[in-house]
Amino acid sequence: MEQIKITLPDGSVREYDKGVTVFEIAKSISGRLASDAIIAKVNGAEKDLDTKIDEDSDLQIFTFRDDEGKHTYWHSTSHLMAHAIQELYPEAKFGVGPAIDTGFYYDFDIDTRLTEEDLEKIEKKMYEIAKSAAPYKRRELSKKEALDYFTEKGDEYKQEIISELDESSEVISFYEEGAFTDLCTGPHLADTGKIKYVKLLSVSGSYWRGDEKNKQMQRIYGISFPKKKMLDEHLEMLEEAKRRDHRKLGKQLDLFSIHEEAGAGLIYWHPKGARIRNTIEDFWKEAHTKNGYDLLFSPHIGKSWLWETSGHLSNFRENMFSPMSIDEQDYFLKPMNCPFHILIYKNHLRSYRDLPLRWAELGTVYRFEKSGVLHGLLRVRGFTQDDAHIFCAQEQIEDEIIEVIRFSLFMWKSFGFEKLTFYVSTRPDKAVGDDAIWDKATESLKNALRSEGLDYKLDEGGGAFYGPKIDIKVKDALNREWQMSTIQFDFNLPERFDMKYIGEDGKEHRPFMVHRALLGSIERFVGVLIEHFGGDFPMWLAPVQVAVVPVSQKYFDYAGKVFDELKKNGIFAELDKRNEKIGFKIRDWEVNKVPYMLIVGEKEEEAGTVSVRKHKEGDQGVKTLDQFLERIIHEINNKVSNI
RNA sequence: GCUGACGUAGCUCAGUCGGUAGAGCACAUCCUUGGUAAGGAUGAGGUCGUCGGUUCAAGUCCGAUCGUCAGCUCCA
Numbered sequence: 001m002e003q004i005k006i007t008l009p010d011g012s013v014r015e016y017d018k019g020v021t022v023f024e025i026a027k028s029i030s031g032r033l034a035s036d037a038i039i040a041k042v043n044g045a046e047k048d049l050d051t052k053i054d055e056d057s058d059l060q061i062f063t064f065r066d067d068e069g070k071h072t073y074w075h076s077t078s079h080l081m082a083h084a085i086q087e088l089y090p091e092a093k094f095g096v097g098p099a100i101d102t103g104f105y106y107d108f109d110i111d112t113r114l115t116e117e118d119l120e121k122i123e124k125k126m127y128e129i130a131k132s133a134a135p136y137k138r139r140e141l142s143k144k145e146a147l148d149y150f151t152e153k154g155d156e157y158k159q160e161i162i163s164e165l166d167e168s169s170e171v172i173s174f175y176e177e178g179a180f181t182d183l184c185t186g187p188h189l190a191d192t193g194k195i196k197y198v199k200l201l202s203v204s205g206s207y208w209r210g211d212e213k214n215k216q217m218q219r220i221y222g223i224s225f226p227k228k229k230m231l232d233e234h235l236e237m238l239e240e241a242k243r244r245d246h247r248k249l250g251k252q253l254d255l256f257s258i259h260e261e262a263g264a265g266l267i268y269w270h271p272k273g274a275r276i277r278n279t280i281e282d283f284w285k286e287a288h289t290k291n292g293y294d295l296l297f298s299p300h301i302g303k304s305w306l307w308e309t310s311g312h313l314s315n316f317r318e319n320m321f322s323p324m325s326i327d328e329q330d331y332f333l334k335p336m337n338c339p340f341h342i343l344i345y346k347n348h349l350r351s352y353r354d355l356p357l358r359w360a361e362l363g364t365v366y367r368f369e370k371s372g373v374l375h376g377l378l379r380v381r382g383f384t385q386d387d388a389h390i391f392c393a394q395e396q397i398e399d400e401i402i403e404v405i406r407f408s409l410f411m412w413k414s415f416g417f418e419k420l421t422f423y424v425s426t427r428p429d430k431a432v433g434d435d436a437i438w439d440k441a442t443e444s445l446k447n448a449l450r451s452e453g454l455d456y457k458l459d460e461g462g463g464a465f466y467g468p469k470i471d472i473k474v475k476d477a478l479n480r481e482w483q484m485s486t487i488q489f490d491f492n493l494p495e496r497f498d499m500k501y502i503g504e505d506g507k508e509h510r511p512f513m514v515h516r517a518l519l520g521s522i523e524r525f526v527g528v529l530i531e532h533f534g535g536d537f538p539m540w541l542a543p544v545q546v547a548v549v550p551v552s553q554k555y556f557d558y559a560g561k562v563f564d565e566l567k568k569n570g571i572f573a574e575l576d577k578r579n580e581k582i583g584f585k586i587r588d589w590e591v592n593k594v595p596y597m598l599i600v601g602e603k604e605e606e607a608g609t610v611s612v613r614k615h616k617e618g619d620q621g622v623k624t625l626d627q628f629l630e631r632i633i634h635e636i637n638n639k640v641s642n643i
Numbered sequence: 644g645c646u647g648a649c650g651u652a653g654c655u656c657a658g659u660c661g662g663u664a665g666a667g668c669a670c671a672u673c674c675u676u677g678g679u680a681a682g683g684a685u686g687a688g689g690u691c692g693u694c695g696g697u698u699c700a701a702g703u704c705c706g707a708u709c710g711u712c713a714g715c716u717c718c719a
Contacts, residue, residue, distance in 0.1 A: 113646085113647065114647090115647080115648080116648085202713060202714070203647080203713090203714085204646070204647065204648095204713055204714035204715070205645065205646030205647065205714065205715055206646085206714070206715045206716090207645075207646095207715055207716060210715080210716070211716080212644075212645065212715075212716040212717085213716095216645060216646050216715075217646095217715095218646080218647090219714075219715075221714080251654075252654090260709090260710060260711080261710095264710080264711095310719095311719090312719070315719065316718095316719055319717085319718075319719080335719070336719065338719090367718080367719085369717085369718070370644055370716085370717065370718095371644070371710090372644065372645075372714095372715085372716085372717095373644090373716085373717070373718075374711095375712095379718080464719070465719090466719085488719095515719095549679090551676085551677060551678055551679095552676040552677050552678095553676060553677095554676070554677095579675085579676085580677090580681090580682085581675090581676085581677050581678095581681085581682060582677060582678055582679065583677085583678085583679070583680065583681070583682090584680085584681055584682080585679095585680095586678095586679050586680055586681095587679095587680035587681055588680085588681085589680095590679095590680055591680080597679085599678070599679065601677085601678060602678090603678085611678085611679080613679060618679070618680095619679055
């Protein structure tokens with residue numbers, strides 16, 4: 001038997017018989033790896049596990065722990081689900097069914113409207129089919145054969161996909177699993193039997209090809225796992241996410257409200273919510289001042305001239321609140337702060353010596369979002385951007401971007417977010433500004449990230465029409481990713497407003513303009529913060545930091561003195577004078593997630609001390625008030641939640 | 644805006660076959676004055692989202708409308 005050399009995942013090289021399958025190799029390395037293996041790459045190309053290898057090759061093996069393995073697993077499950085739907089609803093026509101980062105979905109068109117109860121039926125069918133352990137078999141057809149197949153089936157969606165495929169693609173691959181065949185590039189699991197635990201999560205509408213002019217299909221989302229424990233953990237995470245929902249916690253902790261009778265998507269900040277917001281804004285202002293920014297204020301409305309010049313009226317009019325007409329002039333609520341900052345820039349002639357200018361504003365803007373998109377604090381109609389604009393000369397852009405990146409890292413760290421992902425978005429098809437400028441700016445974004453040693457992902461063509469950008473996504477405590485910061489070049493507004501500065505050469509130059517928001521919007525940021533901490537805010541952000549709890553009315557005077565002392569030191573404290581038993585009060589402050597309680601009664605009054613109780617940890621023993629103050633002030637200043 | 648589900652007390656929810664509304668929490672008053680996660684009694688609180696229809700009778704059935712939610716589309 002002829003021998004071939006295989007470079008294994010760990011880098012070592014071993015010899016195998018020619019024609020050995022990927023699975024056999026995996027088994028020879030480790031039995032466990034073989035049973036966990038989902039997909040392999042042979043010389044960089046994804047292959048099924050039963051692929052035979054005939055020549056010297058590099059082999060990589062992916063398990064469910066890898067993104068690629070996971071995606072394959074979920075993609076195969078989406079085929080399995082489509083199979084089950086086909087069995088239950090033979091008239092079904094299918095759209096697309098990819099794996100996504102949180103599972104998979106499949107879009108299909110059937111006459112009956114599915115409900116959540118129907119999902120159980122489909123799940124059951126899926127388990128039935130999975131048990132048959134039908135192999136996923138790859139087949140290749142010509143474009144014509146493929147088209148004929150779906151014409152016969154009457155599935156116009158698949159026909160549309162095929163007819164749009166490149167003429168040059170000679171063969172079209174199909175995957176067949178039992179009685180179900182689907183257009184697909186693969187790869188797939190070896191057989192349906194590998195799919196052990198499935199949960200279908202929701203059913204909803206979705207437009208064919210994501211275009212709202214097209215017919216709406218039904219989409220089922222689901223997830224699957226090879227092990228029961230993994231499924232249970234995932235479902236527990238979803239439950240935890242529900243418990244942390246900022247809308248629910250916002251109500252429970254009395255942070256904010258929305259009054260639909262007064263206007264959907266407009267936030268009312270209650271005293272406790274406002275404390276959190278003020279703490280954030282105070283920190284933000286101080287940090288910006290220390291980092292070389294000047295703070296601005298600008299008006300909330302502006303005449304139509306401003307928005308015609310900026311281009312907002314022609315691009316976003318349907319998302320702006322209707323104008324107020326005064327003295328035959330139209331005034332609009334601002335959807336953006338930028339034009340105001342530009343007017344300040346243009347207030348006098350600028351020299352290259354003035355640059356860079358870094359101007360920041362917590363600017364409240366109003367955008368008329370469509371009714372179906374509003375969502376608690378996360379998507380609203382009035383919000384405060386932590387906005388800033390940097391005006392600089394071309395040779396300064398890279399340094400400026402580096403500074404913004406460093407600053408944003410500092411900002412996210414301060415709020416307890418460590419996992420950040422960076423995306424660089426490049427020139428879209430429709431864009432303003434010439435290519436050379438785009439290239440220069442895009443390079444400066446990439447260079448800045450590289451020089452800070454940060455990895456980034458490229459989003460080709462994902463930039464705004466007016467410039468390339470860096471987006472930062474942050475992961476919260478539940479590993480959910482939120483798009484928060486954005487750093488964007490703008491080649492549009494400086495042009496439209498004819499901005500300039502006088503250079504060293506005595507000539508006029510166009511400044512570079514960078515928009516950046518680190519937290520995004522304060523509303524959205526607080527929403528994410530609530531969910532990140534699950535309402536258990538670290539000491540420096542907590543809206544109530546200390547509750548003073550007298551054991552009975554006899555000790556109200558002493559409790560009042562303790563309370564006054566805390567207030568004098570700038571602590572958010574509450575004095576609990578309710579006529580309730582101590583156990584009741586302790587429970588109440590615990591469920592309201594207050595970091596510290598000071599219990600005071602006879603003992604404490606006599607000794608001039610306080611009994612400290614910490615949230616979730618219980619009794620911490622007796623301390624003098626000074627000792628306690630020292631401890632919590634240290635906690636607040638160092639922005640730590642535990643000492 | 645689109646598809647679907649849901650709107651009952653401040654909050655969380657029950658209300659069967661159509662027969663004029665119920666609980667817990669919160670709130671008020673009183674009793675109780677306490678030692679680390681819910682003491683007791685009493686009371687107040689609702690045009691059942693809104694409008695129309697069917698019916699002797701509608702929270703319940705039908706239609707429209709407004710809103711919320713899950714997604715889709717959108718997000719300067």
